[in-house]
Amino acid sequence: MNRERQSPTEKQKPTHVDLQALVEPFPEPMIVIGDDYRIKAANQAYIEAYAQDRRKIVGKKCHEVSHHSAVPCDLAGEDCPLKDLQNGSPHGKAFHIHHSLGGRVFANVEVFPVENPDHSPLYLERIQTSTIAHPDPEMDGLVGESPAFSRMLAAIHRVAHQNATVLLLGETGTGKDLVSQAIHKLSPRGGKPFVAVDCSGLPENLIESELFGHEKGAFTGAHSRKMGLVEAARGGTLFLDEIGELPLNLQAKLLRLLETNVYRPVGGVDAKKADIRLISATHRDLSSMVREGTFRQDLFYRINVFPVHLPALRDRPGDIPLLVETILGRLSKPSPPVSKDAMDLLLSHDYPGNIRELKNILERALILSDGREILPDHLPDLSLRSETSTSFFQEILPLAEMERKYLQWALQKSGGNNLPKLAKALGISLRTLYRKIDFLRKGLPPEENGSSSGGQEPGRLMFGKRKGETLSPKGT
Numbered sequence: 435m436n437r438e439r440q441s442p443t444e445k446q447k448p449t450h451v452d453l454q455a456l457v458e459p460f461p462e463p464m465i466v467i468g469d470d471y472r473i474k475a476a477n478q479a480y481i482e483a484y485a486q487d488r489r490k491i492v493g494k495k496c497h498e499v500s501h502h503s504a505v506p507c508d509l510a511g512e513d514c515p516l517k518d519l520q521n522g523s524p525h526g527k528a529f530h531i532h533h534s535l536g537g538r539v540f541a542n543v544e545v546f547p548v549e550n551p552d553h554s555p556l557y558l559e560r561i562q563t564s565t566i567a568h569p570d571p572e573m574d575g576l577v578g579e580s581p582a583f584s585r586m587l588a589a590i591h592r593v594a595h596q597n598a599t600v601l602l603l604g605e606t607g608t609g610k611d612l613v614s615q616a617i618h619k620l621s622p623r624g625g626k627p628f629v630a631v632d633c634s635g636l637p638e639n640l641i642e643s644e645l646f647g648h649e650k651g652a653f654t655g656a657h658s659r660k661m662g663l664v665e666a667a668r669g670g671t672l673f674l675d676e677i678g679e680l681p682l683n684l685q686a687k688l689l690r691l692l693e694t695n696v697y698r699p700v701g702g703v704d705a706k707k708a709d710i711r712l713i714s715a716t717h718r719d720l721s722s723m724v725r726e727g728t729f730r731q732d733l734f735y736r737i738n739v740f741p742v743h744l745p746a747l748r749d750r751p752g753d754i755p756l757l758v759e760t761i762l763g764r765l766s767k768p769s770p771p772v773s774k775d776a777m778d779l780l781l782s783h784d785y786p787g788n789i790r791e792l793k794n795i796l797e798r799a800l801i802l803s804d805g806r807e808i809l810p811d812h813l814p815d816l817s818l819r820s821e822t823s824t825s826f827f828q829e830i831l832p833l834a835e836m837e838r839k840y841l842q843w844a845l846q847k848s849g850g851n852n853l854p855k856l857a858k859a860l861g862i863s864l865r866t867l868y869r870k871i872d873f874l875r876k877g878l879p880p881e882e883n884g885s886s887s888g889g890q891e892p893g894r895l896m897f898g899k900r901k902g903e904t905l906s907p908k909g910t
C-alpha cells in the first residue's frame with residue numbers, strides 16, 4: 435500500500451489482512467491481540483503450535499488458546515505481559531506454561547504495542563518455546579513445573595542471550611551443572627565450546643596451569659606447551675563450578691582476566707587475549723567469605739552481575755512426582771510404576787542432596803525392585819520431614835499460596851482417592867474441598883471464604899471462578 439498517497443480519511447482501522455501481514459513473516463508463533471485479549475490475527479507457526487485451525491484461534495482470547503483458561507493469566511497466578519504495557523512499560527515480558535498441541539511447554543512471551551492509526555490499542559505477542567526445560571517428563575533437559583522452578587527458568591532465559599557473567603547459587607545436587615549448560619545452549623555462543631572446571635577437584639598448584647595453560651619448561655614436568663581451559667573455551671563458555679574454592683592468588687588472576695580479557699600462561703611472557711563468557715557456581719555463602727577475607731570483594735562483585743538462585747528440592751515438593759517419573763524414564767525402559775506408599779515416602783523426605791540424592795535413591799530402588807513396582811521396601815530409610823525443622827518454612831509466603839501448597843501436598847499424601855476422608859481430616863465440608871481442588875487445578879488461588887456454598891458434584895468440575903464471574907462448564 436502506498437502510504438504517501440493516502441488521505442487521512444483513508445487511514446482506516448487496519449484490516450485483517452494488514453495484521454496478518456504483520457505476523458506472517460515470523461518463524462516463531464505470533465499473534466496480534468486487542469486490549470480485551472482477543473486474538474485479531476495469528477501466523478502459521480502459532481496455528482500449527484496451538485490449534486491447527488485458524489477458526490479456533492482468531493476471535494478467541496489468548497489465555498483461552500494458550501492456557502485453556504477462562505481467566506487472564508494474572509488472575510491465574512502468572513504474570514500477564516499485557517499488564518506491563520497497560521501500566522506504561524514500553525514492552526511486556528512473562529514466562530508461562532502453555533498448552534500446545536504437542537503437550538505442555540514453557541513459553542517466553544513478549545508483547546509490543548502496534549502502531550495503530552485509529553488508536554484502538556493493539557499488541558503484537560511473540561512466543562518462544564523453551565528448548566531447555568519441560569513441565570512434563572522428558573528424556574533430557576531440565577524438568578519441573580513449580581513456581582520456584584519457573585522463576586529460575588525465567589531468569590535463565592532473560593540472561594542467556596546477554597554476555598553477562600552469571601553466578602549460580604544453590605545447594606549441592608540442585609542442577610547447577612545442568613543449568614550452566616542450558617544457559618550456554620541458549621546463548622549466541624551455543625555452537626562454540628562449553629568447558630566446565632570443578633575448582634574443588636583440582637590441586638591448588640595445578641589450577642593455574644589448567645586454567646591458563648603453560649609453556650614448555652614452565653615447571654618440572656612441563657615437557658611441552660599445554661593449552662589451558664580458557665583457550666579451549668575460546669568463543670564459548672567457561673563454567674567454574676565451586677568458585678568459592680579458588681585460592682586467593684588465582685582469584686586475583688581471574689579478576690584480571692574478567693576485567694581486561696587478557697591472561698598469561700604459566701611460564702609465558704606474552705599476554706593472550708581471551709574470548710569467554712563466564713558462568714560460575716557455588717553452594718557457599720560468598721558474601722560471608724568476603725567478610726571473612728577468604729573471597730575477594732572485587733571478584734565477588736564482578737561475578738555476581740546476575741545471580742540465579744536454584745531452588746532446593748524441599749522448596750519445590752510439587753515437582754517430586756514429575757522428577758521421579760522423568761528420572762525413572764531416563765534410567766530404565768520401560769520404567770516401573772511407583773506404589774502410592776513409596777511415593778508418599780519420597781514426598782516426605784527432606785533431600786539434603788537434592789535431585790542427585792533422589793536420582794541415587796531411584797537407581798538403587800530400580801535394582802532392588804527387579805524392574806517391578808517400586809515399593810517402600812525398595813527405598814532407604816527416609817526419615818520423615820519434620821514440620822518443625824527450620825527448613826520447612828523457607829520464606830514468608832502469602833497465606834493463599836501456603837494454602838494452595840498445603841492442599842497440593844495433602845492431596846498427594848492422601849492419594850486423592852478418598853476425598854471424604856481427606857475433607858474430614860482437613861476439617862472442611864466435601865463440597866468446599868471439591869471447590870478448592872477445582873481452583874487448584876485451574877492454578878487459581880483458593881477462595882478467601884472457603885466455607886461458602888456452591889460446591890460441585892464429583893466429576894463435574896468447572897472452570898475456575900472468581901467473584902463476579904460466570905462459570906462455564908469445562909469443554910463448552
Ligand SMILES: Nc1ncnc2c1ncn2[C@@H]1O[C@H](COP(=O)(O)OP(=O)(O)OP(=O)(O)O)[C@@H](O)[C@H]1O
Pocket residue numbers: 575576577578604605606607608609610611612613675717760789790793
Ligand atoms: N531440573 C532437573 N530436571 C531433571 N534432572 C535434573 C534437574 N536438575 C538436576 N538434575 C539432575 O540431578 C543431578 C545433579 O545435577 P547437577 O550435577 O547439575 O547438580 P549440581 O548443583 O551441579 O551439583 P554439585 O553442586 O554437587 O556439583 C544430575 O543427574 C542432573 O541431571
